[in-house]
């Protein structure tokens with residue numbers, strides 16, 4: 001918690017501290033201590049829920065909306081790209097300095113050079129982040145060919161050096177989000193030994209290799225192996241799409257909590273449903289018109305009204321890639337929505353499929369998807 005000093009001033013009602021960044025940027029630090037809140041979550045009861053980072057999807061506007069539907073216990077930012085002379089991306093920074101969730105935020109970085117990562121981690125540390133996270137999972141060729149993201153998993157010695165330097169540089173929580181290997185999970189035990197050497201505060205494991213992208217089965221047994229091998233809490237990640245599945249994954253893996261991505265876009269009620277089930281209460285399913293209201297809210301809250309109508313429709317389609325999997329078993333909604341050009345077309349289709357009173361489980365149907373359907377999110 002900052003003190004009132006020359007650089008930090010309390011606002012009159014003491015809800016915020018105002019800090020002047022060395023670059024001259026003013027921002028407010030909430031009088032909630034997110035780092036403390038985060039540490040309490042990590043030390044507390046198992047079952048914590050995190051919203052996964054998803055580039056160009058889980059931005060500030062989506063977080064604000066997600067929080068209205070019940071929201072996660074902790075939010076991970078889209079990754080900050082780290083390269084020579086990189087600067088912190090202002091759009092992602094907004095999620096931190098103007099945190100709309102009231103919950104701790106973990107700032108994620110992606111890069112491969114030790115000095116650059118340390119520089120960026122120290123910059124991020126000056127903002128009200130609960131922790132800094134390193135991405136060891138991104139499967140995009142443009143990223144892994146530069147030996148960043150999932151590409152680093154081919155080089156455990158470099159991971160070791162990076163984690164050592166970051167741990168030493170950071171006096172705030174430091175976390176890692178990883179996959180279980182690059183080509184295969186053969187080297188996972190060695191990676192776990194590397195993670196174990198650096199006093200991480202949290203490890204998130206997406207139970208797939210980089211080659212498996214987003215579509216294979218999730219290897220929950222490897223997540224369990226991580227839980228058994230490292231001393232820090234572990235979040236299990238991959239294909240948690242219902243309250244029932246959430247319980248199952250926690251039981252199979254023994255993890256401290258879950259990180260959820262695509263299913264939370266499809267079903268923003270999911271975090272609330274998981275909490276209801278945990279309390280033994282009936283899991284409320286949204287009805288068609290609730291889902292329609294969600295799509296309208298996505299439009300109002302996440303579309304930039306200064307952009308052309310066509311771009312706004314494109315932007316909404318990004319969310320529909322996920323939602324569409326849970327609307328009808330034939331994939332008719334997704335098929336039609338992809339062809340919509342105007343907002344009027346788009347909402348006419350939504351109304352045709354969603355303006356009803358039936359409960360919607362919003363679990364993904366097994367549609368026969370084409371490669372470009374990427375619904376899993378291969379564009380990442």
Ligand SMILES: Cc1cc2nc3c(=O)[nH]c(=O)nc-3n(C[C@H](O)[C@H](O)[C@H](O)COP(=O)(O)O)c2cc1C
Pocket residue numbers: 052053054055056057077078079108135137138177206214237238239240259260261262263376377378379380
């Ligand atoms: C479109 C898209 C963007 C993503 N962006 C990131 C990212 O910035 N950082 C990251 O660590 N993972 C990213 N991921 C991976 C997710 O955080 C998560 O690990 C993955 O989707 C599996 O979880 P899920 O089955 O709950 O979606 C992205 C995934 C998708 C589909």
